[in-house]
Every structure is written in structure tokens, then in C-alpha cells.
Amino acid sequence: MKVTVIGAGLGGLCLAQGLRGAGVEVEVYERDRDVHGRFQGYRIGLGDLGLDALRACLPERLHGLLDATTGSLSGSRENYGPGLEFAGSRPPMTATAVDRQVLRQLLLTGVDVRFGKRLSAHQVLDDGRVRAVFADGSATEADLLVGADGINSAVRAQLSPDVRPEDTGVRCVIGRTPLTDRFAALVPGFGAGVSDGEVMLMIGLMRFRRPPREAGAELGVTLPDVGDYARWVLMPAPEQEELSPRDTVLAAIEGWHPDVRALVEAADPEHTSWLSIRVVRPGARWPLGPVTLLGDAIHATSPSGGNGANTALYDARRLRDLLAEPGVNLLDAVDTYETAMFSYGAQAVEHSVAALDQFLPGRRAA
Structure with a gap:
């Protein structure tokens, strides 16, 4: 069996790692020009669903590196007013903090990825195999094509053209700031929210157990040279297109506590950006065949749910497990995967959409 994966994000790479470990031939095609083609994101929180999937798909020699380059998230989620006056707590939570860029680099280890390959179309052949054609004129054939190419999936556009990203109408600004004791004190537990009743600045910490570059070097794995940081998000972001993302946030939190403003002022400008929150709802199933979808390509969530990466990684594990079964019938495996995935996706x-309101003070008050 040969599997072609379109998209070298977390879900696609997790699937590729799992298939490699099961002895299944797999190749990954990515439209970015190289591994550093674009910034890969910020801290996310993984629960048991995502972590178990990673451990099941990663080779054992990388398990220790995964542990070393993650962090712990636990405790209550404190709410504060703009002067950092205490305004209550939300129930405690526990998760594992993961930096997307570090995790992606880890998942790339040993995987055959062809960069600079933008999918143009796919064709199901007379023998039941599938052919993927790329913008540069090259092509590849496989027994199964998996679209793991994100919210703007080219595979989905052909496979299920009626399913399109939906704009929630919510915009935010997201950024990260090198961590200091001053900024760490803003987040005594799992996370913190500072709000004036109109906007909310959510703050979370990424503390690595070990510096990723140092930990990776011991195994000959190249990981980003990134240190601990505070990740923050302003929701909803005011419509001020004439301002930079950072200046938009500073204008929105004018008069707030100096520590909060200093957090934003010290942010890395290259990693501060606008984000329009969109989702993809699975919709109706397409006819069963040798093409399927995974992760954001078919069930993109709002980040407010905290379940996007977890669900994509679970997709990868489920599909890997089914394809790796002895004597597997490919279409039966795809059918079983899609039946469950459409439901939990x-x-x-x-x-995730229902959870948006708790981070939108103005909407919640209305």
C-alpha cells in the first residue's frame, strides 16, 4: 500500500510518522517552498487525546524529546479587570503546552516531504488508485490520497466543493512576548484573562522543560531555537485597519495596568498578527473512494474550543490504526474512519463555536 498525504501540518505529519512505523509507504507533499516557508503558530494545549495520538504515531526514540520540549499547564483560569483587580475564576484545567513550530519540526524527523508542491487536481484511476497532479506539472500515484492541507484545502475543494470555510465574524490579534518574571506573574494558573467589558486579553505561558534546540541536538534532531514566552490574544480585535496589529491592541488597552501594556509593548513584532476566526463544518459525506480528508481540511475549529490540534492528531491515529491492520481492505478502512470522523469532527x-462567547465580553453582555 502507498499513501500520499497533501499537507505537512501537524495532522498530516503525525499520520506519516504512524504509517512509516507500521511499514506503510507514505510520501508527503507541501505547498510551502521549504520547511521555513512560513511561521507555524503559537503555543497550543494538548489533552490526552492529542498526546496519546502523538505517542502512538511517533517512533519511541522521539518520545523523550517530545516530553522534553513540552510544558505543563494546570490550575485555575483567573479573570481580572483592566487594573488587574481580581474578577473571579473559571474551573481549573490541566493540559500539556506545546509550541506548534517545535512540534512540527519534531514530526518532520525522518519523513519524506516534497516541498514547493501545490496540488492542482486529483483523479481516481480505472484501477481504483488515485493520481495527484501538481502545479509544476509533476504527478504521483497512490492507493490512498489524504488531504491534510488545512482550512483552504485543495483536496476538499474538488472532493467536497460545497463545504467551504465559514467566517464567524470574529477577528483577534495574537502575539507572543519573551517570558520574564514580570509577565509570568500575570498567569498564576492555567491561563488568565484581562477584560474591561468590551475586549478581553487572554494570556497563557509556554515554558519548555528543556530548550528545544539543546534537547534536539542530543538526538541529532534540529529544532527551533526558541525560549519560553507568553502567548496572548485580544478578542475581539477592533476594526482599525490603519494600525499595526500591535498598535491596535495597545489602543484597545489604553489605561490598563502597566504590566499588561508592557507585555504587548515587548511582543515580537514578527509574531504579532491578525487572525480571522473561521471554521469548516463537515457537511454531507462524499462518495466512498480512495480520497479522504483529515484535520482542518474537513473540521476546522475555532481556537476558543482548544480542540483543533487534538482532533487532527486523533484523526491521524485512527486512520493509521485502520490502515495498518493485517489484511486490511482499503475502502473498508476509509469508510470506518470517515463514519466516526464526521461525527466527532x-x-x-x-x-469550539459555542465556546467563543466566553471570550467575547461585549457579546456575552448582550
């Missing part, structure tokens, strides 16, 4: 999207 849709639930993940709806959960």
Missing part, C-alpha cells in the same frame, strides 16, 4: 466544531 462535527461535534468538535460546534463545541
Whole structure:
């Protein structure tokens, strides 16, 4: 069996790692020009669902490196007013902090990725195999094509053209700031929110157990040279297109506590950006065949749900497990995967959309 994966994000690479470990031939095609083609994101929180999937798919020699380059998230989620006056707590949570860029580099280890390959179309052949054609004129054939190419999936556009990203209408600004004791004190537990009743600045910490570059070097794995940081998000972001993302946040939190403003002022400008929150709802199933979808390509969630990466990684594990079964019938495996994925994927999207309100003070008050 040969599997072609379109997209070298977390879900696609997790699947590739799992298939490699199971002895299944797999190749990955990515439209970015190289591994550093674009910034890969910020801190995310993984629960048991995502962590178990990673451990199941990663080779054992990388398990210790995964542990070393993650961090712990636990405790209550404190709410404060703009002067950092205490305004209550939300229930405690526990998760594992993961930096997207570090995790992606880890997942790339040993995987055959062809960069600079933008998918143009796919064709199911008479023998039941599938052919992927790329913008540069090259092509490849496989027994299964997996679209793991994100919210703007080219595979989905052909496979299920009626399913399109939906704009929630919410914009935010996201950024990260090198961590200091001053900024760490803003987040005594799992996370913190500072709000004036109109906007909310959410703050979370990424503390690595070990510096990723140092930990990776011991195994000959090249990881980003990134230190501990505070990740923050302003929701909803005011419509001030004439301002930079950072200046938009500073204008929105004018008069707030000096520590909060200093957090934003010290942010890395290259890693401070606008984000329009969009989702993808799975919709109706396409006819069963040798093409399927994974992760954001079919069930993109709002980040407010905290379940996007977890669900994509779970997709990868489920599909790997089914394809690796002895004597597997490919279409039966795809059918079993899609039947479950459409159900839990849709639930993940709806959960994430419902969770948006708790981070939108103006909407909640209305």
C-alpha cells in the first residue's frame, strides 16, 4: 500500500510518522517552498487525546524529546479587570503546552516531504488508485490520497466543493512576548484573562522543560531555537485597519495596568498578527473512494474550543490504526474512519463555536 498525504501540518505529519512505523509507504507533499516557508503558530494545549495520538504515531526514540520540549499547564483560569483587580475564576484545567513550530519540526524527523508542491487536481484511476497532479506539472500515484492541507484545502475543494470555510465574524490579534518574571506573574494558573467589558486579553505561558534546540541536538534532531514566552490574544480585535496589529491592541488597552501594556509593548513584532476566526463544518459525506480528508481540511475549529490540534492528531491515529491492520481492505478502512470522523469532527466544531462567547465580553453582555 502507498499513501500520499497533501499537507505537512501537524495532522498530516503525525499520520506519516504512524504509517512509516507500521511499514506503510507514505510520501508527503507541501505547498510551502521549504520547511521555513512560513511561521507555524503559537503555543497550543494538548489533552490526552492529542498526546496519546502523538505517542502512538511517533517512533519511541522521539518520545523523550517530545516530553522534553513540552510544558505543563494546570490550575485555575483567573479573570481580572483592566487594573488587574481580581474578577473571579473559571474551573481549573490541566493540559500539556506545546509550541506548534517545535512540534512540527519534531514530526518532520525522518519523513519524506516534497516541498514547493501545490496540488492542482486529483483523479481516481480505472484501477481504483488515485493520481495527484501538481502545479509544476509533476504527478504521483497512490492507493490512498489524504488531504491534510488545512482550512483552504485543495483536496476538499474538488472532493467536497460545497463545504467551504465559514467566517464567524470574529477577528483577534495574537502575539507572543519573551517570558520574564514580570509577565509570568500575570498567569498564576492555567491561563488568565484581562477584560474591561468590551475586549478581553487572554494570556497563557509556554515554558519548555528543556530548550528545544539543546534537547534536539542530543538526538541529532534540529529544532527551533526558541525560549519560553507568553502567548496572548485580544478578542475581539477592533476594526482599525490603519494600525499595526500591535498598535491596535495597545489602543484597545489604553489605561490598563502597566504590566499588561508592557507585555504587548515587548511582543515580537514578527509574531504579532491578525487572525480571522473561521471554521469548516463537515457537511454531507462524499462518495466512498480512495480520497479522504483529515484535520482542518474537513473540521476546522475555532481556537476558543482548544480542540483543533487534538482532533487532527486523533484523526491521524485512527486512520493509521485502520490502515495498518493485517489484511486490511482499503475502502473498508476509509469508510470506518470517515463514519466516526464526521461525527466527532462535527461535534468538535460546534463545541469550539459555542465556546467563543466566553471570550467575547461585549457579546456575552448582550
